[in-house]
Amino acid sequence: MARVVGCICTSHAPEIADAMTRGVQSEPHWAPFFSAYPPVRAWLEKIRPDAAVVFYNDHGLNFFLDNMPMFAIGAAVEYRHEDEGRGIPALGSYPGHPGLSWHIMESLVGEEFDPASCQKMLVDHAFAIPMRLLWPDSGLAPPPVVPIAINTVQHPLPSTRRCYKLGQAVGRAIESYSEDLKVAVIGTGGLSHQVEDTHASAVGRGFDQLCMRKLVDDPHALLHYSIEDLMETAGPEGVELILWIAARGAMTGAVRELHSHYQAPIGNRAAGLLVLEPVRGARAS
Amino acid sequence: MFDGELAQKGYALNRMCFSLNSAENRAALRCDEDGYCNRFGLSGPQRDAVRRRDVRAMLAAGGNIYYLVKLCGAIGMRQDTGTGESAKSTDEFYANVLAAGAH
Numbered sequence: 461m462a463r464v465v466g467c468i469c470t471s472h473a474p475e476i477a478d479a480m481t482r483g484v485q486s487e488p489h490w491a492p493f494f495s496a497y498p499p500v501r502a503w504l505e506k507i508r509p510d511a512a513v514v515f516y517n518d519h520g521l522n523f524f525l526d527n528m529p530m531f532a533i534g535a536a537v538e539y540r541h542e543d544e545g546r547g548i549p550a551l552g553s554y555p556g557h558p559g560l561s562w563h564i565m566e567s568l569v570g571e572e573f574d575p576a577s578c579q580k581m582l583v584d585h586a587f588a589i590p591m592r593l594l595w596p597d598s599g600l601a602p603p604p605v606v607p608i609a610i611n612t613v614q615h616p617l618p619s620t621r622r623c624y625k626l627g628q629a630v631g632r633a634i635e636s637y638s639e640d641l642k643v644a645v646i647g648t649g650g651l652s653h654q655v656e657d658t659h660a661s662a663v664g665r666g667f668d669q670l671c672m673r674k675l676v677d678d679p680h681a682l683l684h685y686s687i688e689d690l691m692e693t694a695g696p697e698g699v700e701l702i703l704w705i706a707a708r709g710a711m712t713g714a715v716r717e718l719h720s721h722y723q724a725p726i727g728n729r730a731a732g733l734l735v736l737e738p739v740r741g742a743r744a745s
Numbered sequence: 746m747f748d749g750e751l752a753q754k755g756y757a758l759n760r761m762c763f764s765l766n767s768a769e770n771r772a773a774l775r776c777d778e779d780g781y782c783n784r785f786g787l788s789g790p791q792r793d794a795v796r797r798r799d800v801r802a803m804l805a806a807g808g809n810i811y812y813l814v815k816l817c818g819a820i821g822m823r824q825d826t827g828t829g830e831s832a833k834s835t836d837e838f839y840a841n842v843l844a845a846g847a848h
Contacts, residue, residue: 520811613747
């Protein structure tokens with residue numbers, strides 16, 4: 461049977477791709493950010509996941525207001541990043557895992573979730589930047605992926621609680637997949653930020669760090685926040701926390717923190733990285 | 746908050762911004778901004794907001810920030826065409842973005 465071998469929550473700011481393209485990762489502004497990733501890559505090289513399920517939000521590359529699913533599951537053989545019209549370089553293509561995609565689809569619908577299925581799906585920077593950070597060209601090839609897009613564009617958005625439950629259902633789906641796969645679960649985006657604010661005044665260091673702590677051992681504490689609460693506390697685009705909450709939900713047992721890094725500001729926002737792994741033999745309360 | 750009401754109001758403007766994922770469309774916009782906006786049926790206030798590079802007005806007319814940044818990218822690309830006015834336009838756009846504050 462498949463199992464979840466870890467959960468990685470990471471920022472996906474477009475500026476990260478820009479910094480990688482310009483090769484300025486070791487400059488003072490960026491060095492602390494990029495130096496947080498090698499330990500995670502070393503961990504990934506050790507555990508070598510066979511697949512990755514990625515919760516992210518599309519910023520208008522694949523989905524538009526004419527068809528805006530609340531939850532959409534990729535079921536493609538391959539996913540491509542393309543021109544987003546905002547200067548982000550093309551970040552390549554990623555192999556899919558249609559078998560796992562369709563199993564997750566079956567399992568979710570069995571649990572009364574009704575996501576859209578996408579056999580053709582472009583993935584934007586929110587998917588591709590974390591993949592590049594975790595599996596850069598110079599290292600191991602990324603494993604086959606199952607992208608799961610959650611709507612953060614068109615309100616109403618799904619609640620923190622709904623996203624956590626979705627994550628839990630995805631975790632159960634993975635663990636009921638018949639192939640013996642090691643699956644990494646990734647949540648991208650966050651933390652506090654406001655896209656139209658170039659001075660990072662929306663960064664809420666205290667709230668971000670609270671969220672990172674609670675995600676480890678008390679995720680339920682975050683489910684009391686409404687979408688409106690998040691917008692007010694973490695900035696309008698701080699609602700991307702729901703993607704981290706969904707990824708955390710997929711860890712069905714007890715977890716321990718393997719790695720954590722927080723830095724603010726990076727560009728106009730805070731940047732966070734959190735890696736959790738299951739505690740073998742323990743179950744969640 | 747970009748709810749159903751704003752999403753209906755802003756559909757044409759956002760659809761135009763969404764089209765700017767394509768380099769060909771960005772070139773068409775730069776070549777003939779009026780003609781390009783007309784193709785998408787922007788409302789008077791939307792057209793006026795784009796003409797004035799007034800992000801606050803774009804947001805009020807139903808623009809969504811996730812799509813408006815594509816318009817920003819399209820304007821930023823003027824820098825590559827060497828028209829000389831590009832940097833100013835981009836700076837003004839960002840200044841407007843900043844001034845617009847919360848939406």
